[in-house]
Amino acid sequence: MKRIYMDYSATTPVDKEVIDEMAPYFGKYFGNPSSIHSFGRDAYDAIEKSRSKIADILNADADEIIFTSGGTESDNLGIMGVAYLNKDKRKRKGNNIITSSIEHPAVLETCKYLEKQGFNIKYLPVDKYGLIRIEDLEEAISKDTFLITIMYANNEIGTIEPINEIGKIANKYDVLFHTDGVQAVCKTPIDVKKLNIDLLSISSHKIYGPKGVGALYIRKGVKIRSLTHGGGQEKGLRSSTYNTTGIVGLGKACELGKIRLKEDMSQLKYLRDELIKNTLKIELSYLNGHPIKRLVNNANFCFEAIEGESLNMMLDEKGIASATGSACSSKNLQASHVLTAIGLNPEKAHGSLRLTLGRENTERDIKYIDNVLPDVVENLRKLSPLWDR
Amino acid sequence: MKRIYMDYSATTPVDKEVIDEMAPYFGKYFGNPSSIHSFGRDAYDAIEKSRSKIADILNADADEIIFTSGGTESDNLGIMGVAYLNKDKRKRKGNNIITSSIEHPAVLETCKYLEKQGFNIKYLPVDKYGLIRIEDLEEAISKDTFLITIMYANNEIGTIEPINEIGKIANKYDVLFHTDGVQAVCKTPIDVKKLNIDLLSISSHKIYGPKGVGALYIRKGVKIRSLTHGGGQEKGLRSSTYNTTGIVGLGKACELGKIRLKEDMSQLKYLRDELIKNTLKIELSYLNGHPIKRLVNNANFCFEAIEGESLNMMLDEKGIASATGSACSSKNLQASHVLTAIGLNPEKAHGSLRLTLGRENTERDIKYIDNVLPDVVENLRKLSPLWDR
Numbered sequence: 001m002k003r004i005y006m007d008y009s010a011t012t013p014v015d016k017e018v019i020d021e022m023a024p025y026f027g028k029y030f031g032n033p034s035s036i037h038s039f040g041r042d043a044y045d046a047i048e049k050s051r052s053k054i055a056d057i058l059n060a061d062a063d064e065i066i067f068t069s070g071g072t073e074s075d076n077l078g079i080m081g082v083a084y085l086n087k088d089k090r091k092r093k094g095n096n097i098i099t100s101s102i103e104h105p106a107v108l109e110t111c112k113y114l115e116k117q118g119f120n121i122k123y124l125p126v127d128k129y130g131l132i133r134i135e136d137l138e139e140a141i142s143k144d145t146f147l148i149t150i151m152y153a154n155n156e157i158g159t160i161e162p163i164n165e166i167g168k169i170a171n172k173y174d175v176l177f178h179t180d181g182v183q184a185v186c187k188t189p190i191d192v193k194k195l196n197i198d199l200l201s202i203s204s205h206k207i208y209g210p211k212g213v214g215a216l217y218i219r220k221g222v223k224i225r226s227l228t229h230g231g232g233q234e235k236g237l238r239s240s241t242y243n244t245t246g247i248v249g250l251g252k253a254c255e256l257g258k259i260r261l262k263e264d265m266s267q268l269k270y271l272r273d274e275l276i277k278n279t280l281k282i283e284l285s286y287l288n289g290h291p292i293k294r295l296v297n298n299a300n301f302c303f304e305a306i307e308g309e310s311l312n313m314m315l316d317e318k319g320i321a322s323a324t325g326s327a328c329s330s331k332n333l334q335a336s337h338v339l340t341a342i343g344l345n346p347e348k349a350h351g352s353l354r355l356t357l358g359r360e361n362t363e364r365d366i367k368y369i370d371n372v373l374p375d376v377v378e379n380l381r382k383l384s385p386l387w388d389r
Numbered sequence: 390m391k392r393i394y395m396d397y398s399a400t401t402p403v404d405k406e407v408i409d410e411m412a413p414y415f416g417k418y419f420g421n422p423s424s425i426h427s428f429g430r431d432a433y434d435a436i437e438k439s440r441s442k443i444a445d446i447l448n449a450d451a452d453e454i455i456f457t458s459g460g461t462e463s464d465n466l467g468i469m470g471v472a473y474l475n476k477d478k479r480k481r482k483g484n485n486i487i488t489s490s491i492e493h494p495a496v497l498e499t500c501k502y503l504e505k506q507g508f509n510i511k512y513l514p515v516d517k518y519g520l521i522r523i524e525d526l527e528e529a530i531s532k533d534t535f536l537i538t539i540m541y542a543n544n545e546i547g548t549i550e551p552i553n554e555i556g557k558i559a560n561k562y563d564v565l566f567h568t569d570g571v572q573a574v575c576k577t578p579i580d581v582k583k584l585n586i587d588l589l590s591i592s593s594h595k596i597y598g599p600k601g602v603g604a605l606y607i608r609k610g611v612k613i614r615s616l617t618h619g620g621g622q623e624k625g626l627r628s629s630t631y632n633t634t635g636i637v638g639l640g641k642a643c644e645l646g647k648i649r650l651k652e653d654m655s656q657l658k659y660l661r662d663e664l665i666k667n668t669l670k671i672e673l674s675y676l677n678g679h680p681i682k683r684l685v686n687n688a689n690f691c692f693e694a695i696e697g698e699s700l701n702m703m704l705d706e707k708g709i710a711s712a713t714g715s716a717c718s719s720k721n722l723q724a725s726h727v728l729t730a731i732g733l734n735p736e737k738a739h740g741s742l743r744l745t746l747g748r749e750n751t752e753r754d755i756k757y758i759d760n761v762l763p764d765v766v767e768n769l770r771k772l773s774p775l776w777d778r
Contacts, residue, residue, distance in 0.1 A: 032399040
């Protein structure tokens with residue numbers, strides 16, 4: 001059976017060029033980058049080259065990048081690292097953090113945890129497209145606010161938040177601005193300097209790099225506290241033997257991502273628009289997220305009277321890998337907090353289908369889905385107690 | 390020039406069989422293990438197989454293993470995870486942790502951090518071989534003690550601590566026992582059940598697996614708190630997309646480590662003993678650590694009037710990769726806390742040479758070192774103001 005992968009926002013395969021770039025670091029250049037002998041120096045050099053490649057896609061400087069084990073750790077370190085320094089040293093004003101109600105769990109759960117630790121968290125609502133309102137943000141800021149953490153683009157519905165405006169507000173009120181860039185990096189051009197971003201989280205496995213590695217951009221001058229303790233790597237901010245292969249892979253993925261950005265974006269956008277156009281022909285189907293301010297690879301639908309989980313499984317049987325909600329919560333039967341936040345009732349929120357495209361998808365994939373999906377929806381509706389036509 | 394690697398305690402190359410095992414998970418089986426479609430299920434199955442292989446080398450059960458980004462994270466999670474649960478819920482008695490003065494920084498710095506957070510830490514001294522005394526341990530335990538964290542074997546001098554006795558004491562006083570097993574795993578047989586170990590840290594890149602992955606054994610029934618927050622993987626204890634390739638690699642490394650344990654141990658011990666015998670022929674040279682209770686691959690020497698850093702560099706020029714102290718602190722000019730703790734004065738503690746052997750070392754390597762090292766030491770001594778013969 002043909003197998004079509006349309007879950008690129010959950011994870012991507014590692015690019016062949018990335019695998020080739022990593023390969024020598026498993027064997028030939030396996031040294032510990034912290035060792036002073038030649039084996040160590042070879043590895044150290046590779047890490048510093050990677051750091052530059054990552055900085056490059058953000059218009060940051062190499063010494064503003066630190067390596068982590070992935071997007072979740074980057075989010076945790078960026079947010080808690082700032083919060084705890086604030087708690088310890090009272091360097092900044094108060095105790096307040098502003099976030100949105102549609103963040104990835106890595107941000108949302110971190111905020112909830114900090115709430116239990118005595119921080120005040122303001123969860124901004126979003127409109128029906130998943131956009132925060134700048135007026136809400138400005139209103140939420142008080143003299144006690146020290147951090148805004150709002151995602152660059154949403155992982156479920158693909159909505160791109162008004163990062164430029166958020167950065168301006170953060171700058172105006174002298175509040176730090178962290179953004180979870182996990183879904184946006186390599187899918188839209190990002191310039192942290194222009195956008196006034198102080199901290200940005202990156203995950204390697206969302207951009208054709210290996211799993212188990214990520215990065216956190218920390219603007220020069222921004223102080224954070226480490227979450228773990230040990231050998232003192234990464235200026236003491238992230239102790240652990242360097243994951244050389246992973247870091248080299250992430251660097252290469254960023255390099256390729258930069259080169260291919262325009263081409264990737266136009267191809268993905270073309271395929272996505274075809275997919276959306278075809279799918280919305282299905283009776284009582286709706287697009288979730290913003291029609292224009294959305295990631296080039298994201299399509300997210302609701303189908304009246306359809307349960308998302310069943311739809312995923314039926315599509316899987318037809319060889320199509322899709323998602324409902326995010327991969328993290330896909331084994332969890334709660335309705336998506338994102339779909340609830342944009343105003344969908346629980347039935348609809350349970351009935352979503354996320355199709356996220358990547359470099360290997362083709363027009364034939366889009367056509368195959370167009371052949372399969374309407375029948376699958378029809379068959380499921382026949383079985384649904386909510387469908388009475 | 391011939392290049393000889395004798396820094397296997399800093400890191401190891403990835404075994405070819407491990408690389409082969411990982412390879413399909415970069416591409417063919419790249420799915421997110423948390424996804425419910427077939428791509429996800431393939432990856433999920435691989436992770437659960439790996440979990441069993443890791444449990445296997447410890448005589449643990451698969452559901453007692455959770456995956457981390459490496460040894461440092463495992464140590465941090467094991468220690469802080471237990472400490473914070475204690476702090477939050479007051480489930481256990483008091484506020485006291487017992488450790489040793491020669492722990493790896495991942496343990497020592499974590500304990501120092503907890504000290505600042507209000508925990509009481511008792512740092513046990515060690516004897517001239519680096520062994521803690523069981524009497525000291527028993528004396529240090531009070532009704533307020535909830536955790537003992539003492540390393541299985543020391544990373545610098547190779548001394549193997551009396552784990553069996555420590556486990557008995559922990560059991561007797563109903564105190565949790567965590568051990569940093571990073572250097573010991575696959576170099577000595579470990580049975581967590583027999584040894585009464587509650588938590589044990591593993592690092593993949595020390596046992597011919599990839600960097601960026603590790604594991605923490607948590608005995609069934611032992612509760613810990615997570616350090617990061619997110620998608621809820623690993624029963625909520627370690628949120629982050631599974632590093633499938635890394636985990637598969639660690640599993641294979643453990644499988645191979647188990648098969649080869651006897652052979653590895655006897656070969657390494659033979660080479661190590663030759664190395665020690667040869668090296669101690671050098672005038673005013675000393676072996677650090679215990680002569681018998683030591684890791685099969687560890688040799689650690691002091692040479693009167695020699696500065697370790699210079700010795701490392703001279704050996705590097707001769708193609709020999711060695712260490713002074715651990716890789717983590719090798720760019721740090723402070724005298725080793727381990728050598729200081731076993732009673733060496735700062736001059737001697739600065740003059741140490743660590744040679745740690747691995748699977749690829751041969752008798753020819755030992756002979757080469759025997760040819761090179763005496764001259765290097767002699768030449769350095771000629772330049773040393775401390776040498777006046």
